[in-house]
Amino acid sequence: MPPKKKEAEKQAPDAKQTPKKKPASLKILIAVMALGLLGGGGFFAYSKFFAKGDLSKEAQAKPVVTKPVVKNMETFLVNLADPGGERYLKVTMQLSLNSEAASQEIDARMAELRDSVLMLLSSKEYDDISTLSGKLALKKTLMSTINRLLKQGTVQDIYFTEFLVQ
Structure with a gap:
């Protein structure tokens, strides 16, 4: 029976083994997508809330040009x-x-x-x-x-x- 014990020991460590690590390319892909979402959200917020005020100030500053x-x-x-x-x-x-x-x-x-x-x-x-x-x-x-x-x-x-x- 001793040989059976060795086989059980070989199988037991495999079952207790920690799950495999995710590949580095998957982590990079998630990071790039997160940065893209943050950048897009930031751009949307800027254009929605801040840019309109800047444009209206520029429009007010420009003199009205009349057609000759x-x-x-x-x-x-x-x-x-x-x-x-x-x-x-x-x-x-x-x-x-x-x-x-x-x-x-x-x-x-x-x-x-x-x-x-x-x-x-x-x-x-x-x-x-x-x-x-x-x-x-x-x-x-x-x-x-x-x-x-x-x-x-x-x-x-x-x-x-x-x-x-x-």
């Missing part, structure tokens, strides 16, 4: 101030205005504005407006002349749609 109003001006045809008076300038332009009120004021005061622009254009010589820098300077001068006359808004930019010197 473009106003067509009729063609201007003037003699240039060159000696001999043989050259003339033909200009068609559009005004970019900051408000609809400025457009209405231009309609109401068109004669006064056209007179000022005609006087300004007829005071120029060919050498003053023949270069790119001369045309840019003319734009600035026209803008300041018109803006001095306007009371309800301003001209933001001037676009030359036709510019002919002969």
Whole structure:
């Protein structure tokens, strides 16, 4: 019988043996899933409770941008101030205005504005407006002349749609 005892002893330790340890890859997988859930929950909480307040503050801080109003001006045809008076300038332009009120004021005061622009254009010589820098300077001068006359808004930019010197 002694041999049977050895067999029983061999089987007994197997039954009393501690359960097998879980593989390391399973522990890593559980840790990654837990971190993912915590990260997702944190992101959800931030976007739900904190981000809305930040966005509303940014929206309040930004100034309201209005769409510019473009106003067509009729063609201007003037003699240039060159000696001999043989050259003339033909200009068609559009005004970019900051408000609809400025457009209405231009309609109401068109004669006064056209007179000022005609006087300004007829005071120029060919050498003053023949270069790119001369045309840019003319734009600035026209803008300041018109803006001095306007009371309800301003001209933001001037676009030359036709510019002919002969």
